[in-house]
Amino acid sequence: MRRRNFIKNMGALGLVSTVSSLPAINKTSGYTLPKSSIKVEDGWDVIVVGGGPGGCTAAISAAREGAKTLLIEGMGQLGGMGTTGMIPAWCPFSDGEKIIYRGLAEKIFIESKKGVAHEKKDRLDWVSINPEYLMTVYDQMVTEAGVKVLFFSRLASVKMKANDTVDALVIANKSGLTAFKAKVYIDATGDGDLAAWAGATFKKGDENGVVQSSTLCFSFANVDTYNYVNGPTLHGGNANSPIHEAVKSGKYPLIDSHFCNNLIGPNVVQFNAGHIVNMDSTDPWAVSEAMIKGRNIAQQYLQAMKDLQPKTFGSAFIVKTGSLLGVRDSRRIEGDYIFTVDDWLQRRTFEDEIGRNSYYLDVHKAGHKSIHYKKGESHGIPYRCLTPKGLKNVLTAGRCISTDEEAFGSLRVMPPCLVTGEAAGMAAQHAIKQSDNDVHKIDVHYLRKRLKEENQYFL
Numbered sequence: 001m002r003r004r005n006f007i008k009n010m011g012a013l014g015l016v017s018t019v020s021s022l023p024a025i026n027k028t029s030g031y032t033l034p035k036s037s038i039k040v041e042d043g044w045d046v047i048v049v050g051g052g053p054g055g056c057t058a059a060i061s062a063a064r065e066g067a068k069t070l071l072i073e074g075m076g077q078l079g080g081m082g083t084t085g086m087i088p089a090w091c092p093f094s095d096g097e098k099i100i101y102r103g104l105a106e107k108i109f110i111e112s113k114k115g116v117a118h119e120k121k122d123r124l125d126w127v128s129i130n131p132e133y134l135m136t137v138y139d140q141m142v143t144e145a146g147v148k149v150l151f152f153s154r155l156a157s158v159k160m161k162a163n164d165t166v167d168a169l170v171i172a173n174k175s176g177l178t179a180f181k182a183k184v185y186i187d188a189t190g191d192g193d194l195a196a197w198a199g200a201t202f203k204k205g206d207e208n209g210v211v212q213s214s215t216l217c218f219s220f221a222n223v224d225t226y227n228y229v230n231g232p233t234l235h236g237g238n239a240n241s242p243i244h245e246a247v248k249s250g251k252y253p254l255i256d257s258h259f260c261n262n263l264i265g266p267n268v269v270q271f272n273a274g275h276i277v278n279m280d281s282t283d284p285w286a287v288s289e290a291m292i293k294g295r296n297i298a299q300q301y302l303q304a305m306k307d308l309q310p311k312t313f314g315s316a317f318i319v320k321t322g323s324l325l326g327v328r329d330s331r332r333i334e335g336d337y338i339f340t341v342d343d344w345l346q347r348r349t350f351e352d353e354i355g356r357n358s359y360y361l362d363v364h365k366a367g368h369k370s371i372h373y374k375k376g377e378s379h380g381i382p383y384r385c386l387t388p389k390g391l392k393n394v395l396t397a398g399r400c401i402s403t404d405e406e407a408f409g410s411l412r413v414m415p416p417c418l419v420t421g422e423a424a425g426m427a428a429q430h431a432i433k434q435s436d437n438d439v440h441k442i443d444v445h446y447l448r449k450r451l452k453e454e455n456q457y458f459l
């Protein structure tokens, strides 16, 4: 029965020509699939695609609310940009006065700090990340919540049962293609693959489609920790950083003065440095070129530091570059509400807010000026930014939520992504219980009550 359903679905996708022509190897329209791939995995309540910060908290909270939850991730570890992408630090968890990303976000943050013993216990802002440690934090929290995880599996296609309702996700992995069915789906792919392929409207970049620059992060080992800690601040924000001399010299043509760096463990410094301009992360050819360029950029930064800071970096080498390209900007799925830069500037509060955010307008484009809040200021994040217009049983979490391009510069970072994930996971299970899987019709007062019970912070 399951096999027949799958074949019907694949037929609708144009992948299977006839049922009768399916012996050991399936004859498809010009393609062959191994027999083992012909199956439907049914019976899930919630499927989350993408195991970054947004996807992990979405899966944990859906499972905690009682949903039978599957988390599908294209790579072999959880954490997305913060682990596989090797981002070296958490953006601030405080509004300058108190921690404002609470609930699961705070729990993950506190656990992750155990992996960076050199950080001060009470530090809340720009805390460094040990990616291998953080992966295990996510592994543990996700599995303890009862989430089933499927690694090395990519969303390849979306099957609809009506214009507004997703029926199944077609996943590609070592079993070939498998259709996974749930009642509610959460898009935490960062790029909004699921919602876009289900037909949601989206924006990418500015009015000309230009996106913020990408960065391939990397780490150096065998750094002299004493000289690193006691030497000049290397960050490009320091006018006296040697990075400026390196850029000016013209000897390292691929580098620029974007040079964030953190000690992540003994003698290991991790970098978020350099820019790959206007790279479209939904174009695999562009991503492939950018990975090659990113590795060359990392080599040039190493050479520059060896030349200019030999006591610190003379014996250093690149121990790792990201296995995921650091993509800042991609599809923003249009929700019932689009959070705008005006909302950000007005520090707006919303009746349906599910969390708060205080991160600055951090847009990585030439000439863009950052704007910061004062201490203690923040804005609300409306639930309606997580509900894609025109899709009944889909939510978004993480950086693909509904914002304009400039406000996105603030909401795209990991602490708010953790917060939107927790709300999306909870809302998914509430939609199953309350509104026939319709994420637009849940009782938002109840969602906010449950989030408060889990210690989330909002007004």
Ligand SMILES: Cc1cc2nc3c(=O)[nH]c(=O)nc-3n(C[C@H](O)[C@H](O)[C@H](O)COP(=O)(O)OP(=O)(O)OC[C@H]3O[C@@H](n4cnc5c(N)ncnc54)[C@H](O)[C@@H]3O)c2cc1C
Residues within 6 Å of the ligand: 049, 050, 051, 052, 053, 054, 055, 072, 073, 074, 075, 079, 080, 081, 082, 084, 087, 088, 089, 090, 091, 153, 154, 155, 156, 188, 189, 190, 191, 193, 214, 215, 216, 217, 272, 324, 325, 326, 327, 328, 397, 398, 399, 400, 412, 413, 414, 415, 417
């Ligand atoms: C260079 C750079 C520097 C940054 N610096 C900081 C910083 O210092 N501090 C900070 O807090 N934030 C920082 N950010 C922002 C932050 O890391 C990301 O925006 C955040 O991780 C987004 O979370 P997410 O869960 O939405 O998606 P991601 O972290 O992008 O995770 C998405 C996950 O989905 C998976 N996936 C994608 N497509 C598919 C598919 N089709 N099928 C299956 N799986 C899929 C990916 O493999 C990935 O694991 C930075 C971002 C970049 C790019």
